[in-house]
Amino acid sequence: xxxxxAFWLPIGIMAxxxxxxxxxxxxxxxxxxxxxxxxxxxxxxxxxxxxxxxRNGPARHTVGGWGAPLGIDLAVxxxxxxxxxxxAVVGAAVxxxxxxxxxxxxxxxxxxxxxxxxxxxxxxxxxxxxxxFLSRDVFxxxxxxxxxSFAAVALTALAGKPDVLRAAMRYLLVSLxxxxxxxxxxxxxxxxxxxxxxxxxxxxxxxxxxxxxxxxLMTVGLMMKTALxxxxxxxxxxxxxxxxxxxALLSALVVKGSFxxxxxAWLEIFYPLSHTGAPYLLTGxxxxxxxxxxxxxxxxxxxxxxxxxxxxxxxxxxxLLTPLLFVKEQSxxxxxxxxxxxxxxxxxxxAAFLSAGAIQLVTGDDRISSLxxxxxxxxxxxxxxxxxxVSLAALPPSGGFIAKWxxxxxxxxHGDRLVAAIIVVGGLLAAIYVMRVVAPLFRxxxxxxxxxxxxxPKTMTLTALGLAVLALLLSFAGIPVMEMLSIGAVGxxxxx
Amino acid sequence: xxxxxxxxxxxxxxxxxxxQSRLLVLxxxxxxxxxxxxxxxxxxxxxxxxxxxxxxxLPRSGVLNPVTAVLLNYRGYDTLLEVVVLLLAIVGVWAIAxxxxxxxxxxxTPVLATFVRLLLPLMMVVAGYMLWLGxxxxxxxxxxxxxxxxxxxxxxxxxxxxxxxxxxxxLRLLLGAGVAAFVIAAxxxxxxxxxxxxxxxxxxxxxxxxxxxxxxxxIGATLAMLFIGGYPRRExxx
Numbered sequence: 001x002x003x004x005x006a007f008w009l010p011i012g013i014m015a016x017x018x019x020x021x022x023x024x025x026x027x028x029x030x031x032x033x034x035x036x037x038x039x040x041x042x043x044x045x046x047x048x049x050x051x052x053x054x055r056n057g058p059a060r061h062t063v064g065g066w067g068a069p070l071g072i073d074l075a076v077x078x079x080x081x082x083x084x085x086x087x088a089v090v091g092a093a094v095x096x097x098x099x100x101x102x103x104x105x106x107x108x109x110x111x112x113x114x115x116x117x118x119x120x121x122x123x124x125x126x127x128x129x130x131x132x133f134l135s136r137d138v139f140x141x142x143x144x145x146x147x148x149s150f151a152a153v154a155l156t157a158l159a160g161k162p163d164v165l166r167a168a169m170r171y172l173l174v175s176l177x178x179x180x181x182x183x184x185x186x187x188x189x190x191x192x193x194x195x196x197x198x199x200x201x202x203x204x205x206x207x208x209x210x211x212x213x214x215x216x217l218m219t220v221g222l223m224m225k226t227a228l229x230x231x232x233x234x235x236x237x238x239x240x241x242x243x244x245x246x247x248a249l250l251s252a253l254v255v256k257g258s259f260x261x262x263x264x265a266w267l268e269i270f271y272p273l274s275h276t277g278a279p280y281l282l283t284g285x286x287x288x289x290x291x292x293x294x295x296x297x298x299x300x301x302x303x304x305x306x307x308x309x310x311x312x313x314x315x316x317x318x319x320l321l322t323p324l325l326f327v328k329e330q331s332x333x334x335x336x337x338x339x340x341x342x343x344x345x346x347x348x349x350x351a352a353f354l355s356a357g358a359i360q361l362v363t364g365d366d367r368i369s370s371l372x373x374x375x376x377x378x379x380x381x382x383x384x385x386x387x388x389x390v391s392l393a394a395l396p397p398s399g400g401f402i403a404k405w406x407x408x409x410x411x412x413x414h415g416d417r418l419v420a421a422i423i424v425v426g427g428l429l430a431a432i433y434v435m436r437v438v439a440p441l442f443r444x445x446x447x448x449x450x451x452x453x454x455x456x457p458k459t460m461t462l463t464a465l466g467l468a469v470l471a472l473l474l475s476f477a478g479i480p481v482m483e484m485l486s487i488g489a490v491g492x493x494x495x496x
Numbered sequence: 497x498x499x500x501x502x503x504x505x506x507x508x509x510x511x512x513x514x515x516q517s518r519l520l521v522l523x524x525x526x527x528x529x530x531x532x533x534x535x536x537x538x539x540x541x542x543x544x545x546x547x548x549x550x551x552x553x554l555p556r557s558g559v560l561n562p563v564t565a566v567l568l569n570y571r572g573y574d575t576l577l578e579v580v581v582l583l584l585a586i587v588g589v590w591a592i593a594x595x596x597x598x599x600x601x602x603x604x605t606p607v608l609a610t611f612v613r614l615l616l617p618l619m620m621v622v623a624g625y626m627l628w629l630g631x632x633x634x635x636x637x638x639x640x641x642x643x644x645x646x647x648x649x650x651x652x653x654x655x656x657x658x659x660x661x662x663x664x665x666x667l668r669l670l671l672g673a674g675v676a677a678f679v680i681a682a683x684x685x686x687x688x689x690x691x692x693x694x695x696x697x698x699x700x701x702x703x704x705x706x707x708x709x710x711x712x713x714x715i716g717a718t719l720a721m722l723f724i725g726g727y728p729r730r731e732x733x734x
Binding site for chain 1 (some may be wrong): 665668727
C-alpha cells in the first residue's frame, strides 16, 4: 500500500494541514520547528509522488472509497506534479527566508504576535494549493479556491499598516466575487451535464448554451483571481504592501493556483468552445496585460510596486497562447511554454521580492532612488535581484528564456506574427524596468548612507539567491518539463 | 485623507441620477442576467441526476438523512475543507487586530445575566439534539454549531469572561477540535483502509457522529469568536 502512488496523493494535502493545526495548538515558539517537520513530510510525499508518477504513470485516489460521480476523486498527472514540486521548492525557500526576516525585524509585542500567525497561515496555504492541484472535482476546486484566497488575504494583512489593510480588504472582496462567479459556473455545469468530476465532464460536454454560460462565468471569476488585465487593479497594492515573504508567495504561487484551474477548465471542459472567439479574447487581454503592466512598471518610483506591476505584465504571457492550445501540432509546445513560464516566473519573481525585502530592511525605505550603491553593501541581495531580472527579461540562459523560446516557436509555426512581436516587445520592456533598478545599484554610494547600513542576515539573501539561480537553471528544464507534461497528457492530446 | 474619501463615497451613494455610464452598466447587467436565464432554461429535465445514486447508496453510508450522507460521507472531504475554512478564518482574524474594547465593559443590567443563565442550558440541549437528529432527519453539526455560536455570543456579552482569557490552550483546542477529529479520522482511515475518509460501513455512523460532535463545538466556538472579533487579549475587567 505504502509503495502505491495513490496512497501518497492525499498525504501531500494532509501533512501541511496537520502541521498547520499543530502550529495553532502548540505554543507559538514551537511554530518554526513544527513547520519544519510538516514541510519535511510534505517534501517526502511530493517527491515520492513525482518519482512514482514517472515510473508508474498517472494515479487516482477515490476519497471515501466511493469514486466519481458520487464521491470526490484526486488525481496526479505531469502538470499537477510540476505544480506540487514548484510549490514545495518555492514555499520552503520562502519559509526559510521568513525565519530570518522575523528574527531580524520582528520586534515589539504586537509585531511578534502578528508575525507568529505567518506559520499556520502559510501551512494552510500550502495544503490548500496542493489540494487544488490534485482535485478532479469542480465543486471541490471551489472549496480549495476559497481556502487559498482566505489564507492569501490573511497573509497579506500581516503587515498590519493601514495601507495594507485597505489593500487586503479589496483583495478579499475581489476574491469572493471571483469565487462566486466560479461557483455559479459550477451550477451551470451540474445543471446541464449532471456530474462534477472533470473526467466525466470531459466525456459528456457538448457546445450548449449552458456550457457557454459556465465558461463565461468561470473564466471571468478566475481572471479576477489571476489578476488578468483589466481585472488586475487589486494586485499591485496587495502584493507591494505585504511583507516581503508574503509578496513572494502571492506573486509566485497564489495567482498560479487560479490560473491552473482556468488552464485545466479550458483544456478539459470548455474545449468544445475553442472555435469561438473566446481564446482569442484571452490572447488580446494577455497582450494588453504585457504592454500595460510593463509600462506601469517602468513608471513606478517604489521598488515593490515595480515588481508587482511586473507580475501584472508577466501574467499576460500565460494567456497569450490560449488559441494554440487547441491546435494539434502546436499544443504540446504551447503548453510546455506556458508551464515553463509558470515555473520560471515563480522562481524569479519570488527571488525579486525576497531580495527587494532584504534591501528594504537595510535601507529602511522602498524608493528606487535609495538604491544607489547598494552593490557594495549588499552584494548577495543585489546579485539575486540581477539574476532574477535576467529571467524576468527572458535573457539566455534562464527559465524565462526557454519559456519564451517555446512560445515564439509555437506562435511562429502557426503564423501568429503579432503574438510573436508582443513576446519580443514585452521582453524589451522587461529589460528596461529591470535596468531601472539594477543601474543605480552599481553607482557610487553616498558616504552618509554607507555608515548607517547594517547587513541583512545570510538566511535571507542566500535563499533569494538560491531561487534566482534555480530560475536560471530552469533553462535546462525545457525537455524534462515537456516529458513530464506528456504523462497523463492533458489537453487536446488527452481528449482523443 | 481617509475621511475625505469616505465622505466622497457617502455622497456618491446619495447620488441617484441615471447618468449615461450607469445606464450602460444597467444595460450590460440586464443582458448578462437575460443570457444566463436563457441558458438555465435549456437544462435537461432530469436535473440533479446524482440524487438517485445518492439515495441508492444510503444503506452503506451509515445514516438515513441523505443530506448528512452527502456532507459527511460521499463528499466528506469537501466538508473537511470547509471546517478548515472556519479555523483559517479565526487564525486570520487573530492575526489582524486585538479584541475591540467594547467587550471589556460589564453590562449594568441584571436582566441580561438572568436571561442568559436560564437560556444557555436550554440552548446547549437544543444544539445536542440537533446534532443527534442529523443522522436521520434534517439537522447536524452546522445547525447545532450555529446554536452553540449563539450561546457563545450571549455568554460573552453577559459574563465578560471569554475575551479576557487571552489565547489559552482550551480555547484553541475547542476551535481546532473539528479539524483535528476530521483530519485524524481521514488519515487514520487512509492507513487502515487505503482511502482517505473511507469509513467501514458498520461503524460509519459512530465515526460520523464523533466527527460531527467535534465539528459542532468548533463551529460554535468559531462563530462566537468571530463575532467577538480580534485577538483575545489578556486584560482585567473594568
